[in-house]
Amino acid sequence: xxxxxxxxxxxxxxxxxxxxxxxxxxxxxxxxxxxxxxxxxxxxxxxxxxxxxxxxxxxxxxxxxxxxxxxxxxxxxxxxxxxxxxxxxxxxxxxxxxxxxxxxxxxxxxxxxxxxxxxxxxxxxxxxxxxxxxxxxxxxxxxxxxxxxxxxxxxxxxxxxxxxxxxxxxxxxxxxxxxxxxxxxxxxxxxxxxxxxxxxxxxxxxxxxxxxxxxxxxxxxxxxxxxxxxxxxxxxxxxxxxxxxxxxxxxxxxxxxxxxxxxxxxxxxxxxxxxxxxxxxxxxxxxxxxxxxxxxxxxxxxxxxxxxxxxxxxxxxxxxxxxxxxxxxxxxxxxxxxxxxxxxxxxxxxxxxxxxxxxxxxxxxxxxxxxxxxxxxxxxxxxxxxxxxxxxxxx
Numbered sequence: 001x002x003x004x005x006x007x008x009x010x011x012x013x014x015x016x017x018x019x020x021x022x023x024x025x026x027x028x029x030x031x032x033x034x035x036x037x038x039x040x041x042x043x044x045x046x047x048x049x050x051x052x053x054x055x056x057x058x059x060x061x062x063x064x065x066x067x068x069x070x071x072x073x074x075x076x077x078x079x080x081x082x083x084x085x086x087x088x089x090x091x092x093x094x095x096x097x098x099x100x101x102x103x104x105x106x107x108x109x110x111x112x113x114x115x116x117x118x119x120x121x122x123x124x125x126x127x128x129x130x131x132x133x134x135x136x137x138x139x140x141x142x143x144x145x146x147x148x149x150x151x152x153x154x155x156x157x158x159x160x161x162x163x164x165x166x167x168x169x170x171x172x173x174x175x176x177x178x179x180x181x182x183x184x185x186x187x188x189x190x191x192x193x194x195x196x197x198x199x200x201x202x203x204x205x206x207x208x209x210x211x212x213x214x215x216x217x218x219x220x221x222x223x224x225x226x227x228x229x230x231x232x233x234x235x236x237x238x239x240x241x242x243x244x245x246x247x248x249x250x251x252x253x254x255x256x257x258x259x260x261x262x263x264x265x266x267x268x269x270x271x272x273x274x275x276x277x278x279x280x281x282x283x284x285x286x287x288x289x290x291x292x293x294x295x296x297x298x299x300x301x302x303x304x305x306x307x308x309x310x311x312x313x314x315x316x317x318x319x320x321x322x323x324x325x326x327x328x329x330x331x332x333x334x335x336x337x338x339x340x341x342x343x344x345x346x347x348x349x350x351x352x353x354x355x356x357x358x359x360x361x362x363x364x365x366x367x368x369x370x371x372x373x374x375x376x377x378x379x380x381x382x383x384x385x386x387x388x389x390x391x392x393x394x395x
Contacts, residue, residue, distance in 0.1 A: 006180040012141075016146060025050070027147055027249075028159050032046070043356065044355060051348040053101075055345035057107065071182065071184055084104030085104055085167045087104070109341055129265045130262065130266055136317060136318050147247075147250040151250075155243060209394070210336060210340075222377070222380035224381075226354065226376055230367065232249075233367060253310025274323065287306070290305045291309060320388065324391070
């Protein structure tokens with residue numbers, strides 16, 4: 001159990017760095033839009049470039065991840081991710097940053113799939129909800145510490161600073177990988193014929209249960225990533241926040257989800273993953289509806305709503321990740337989760353890009369049509385519930 005905890009904390013650390021790398025760009029939106037003189041559509045391309053490239057890499061990763069020891073492939077993928085993050089830190093212009101985000105996304109997508117595959121291989125189903133809760137708590141810690149600190153340092157110096165720090169943390173985390181993650185190759189010992197790329201696609205697409213799990217991932221991404229990239233720009237342009245005050249949103253939301261994420265994991269194991277998922281998905285609709293209709297609003301009221309958004313968003317993801325992971329057998333779990341991650345990342349990119357096309361900007365610099373985006377996000381979120389009810393856990 002101690003070795004399992006050390007492994008999970010290592011995965012949580014990797015997840016923290018990966019999530020901050022992805023998340024930090026969105027609250028930096030107001031600063032980047034001003035410095036590079038770009039609008040909502042160009043900014044949404046900057047966000048979606050990461051998710052699209054992560055989607056493509058995860059798609060091709062589905063064809064080879066199960067052919068290697070999990071630890072070895074994680075190390076190589078993480079090297080590429082670290083190089084991409086350094087590229088973001090050194091970017092002098094919008095175009096170069098766009099390319100660097102693509103590189104980061106290529107390896108970031110594979111990192112996400114490998115983290116889930118390792119949990120699925122090492123942790124049995126009866127403890128998997130708690131394991132997911134612990135590793136996903138990295139999102140909360142990223143929100144309460146990583147992103148606010150990054151924003152604070154960016155406001156003191158420049159937007160490059162957070163990426164330099166993330167590069168340093170990524171290099172340091174290699175020590176944890178070497179020490180606490182053992183070779184994981186049991187899936188290689190299975191007497192099973194490794195499929196060709198087209199066979200991987202065919203196997204997943206012909207499995208109705210796995211396709212429903214992938215459909216659930218897609219709807220969840222559309223329900224969230226039409227909102228998340230524009231949360232910071234909207235609060236600055238329409239609600240009255242300063243760029244520095246954006247840190248309050250992430251600190252408040254992250255502080256609560258640090259405690260609620262493991263709690264939701266325990267609830268999922270005790271009361272059933274589907275039941276807990278449904279409750280938090282329905283609760284998540286409330287802050288989405290409010291956030292996308294806010295005008296000038298006192299900061300405490302905004303923080304109450306955004307914190308509920310963070311808590312319920314994280315609360316729906318923990319049981320959903322456990323449900324989706326359990327739809328694949330160990331010998332094929334890496335390829336399925338990589339395939340799922342690919343579709344998930346592509347959906348997030350399309351959601352962000354679609355929202356960027358809907359959202360406009362008036363003569364006062366305020367964002368328009370965010371309410372329409374909110375209605376669409378609620379629609380896609382509601383569709384998740386009947387989909388989740390039809391997904392069956394097999395391992």
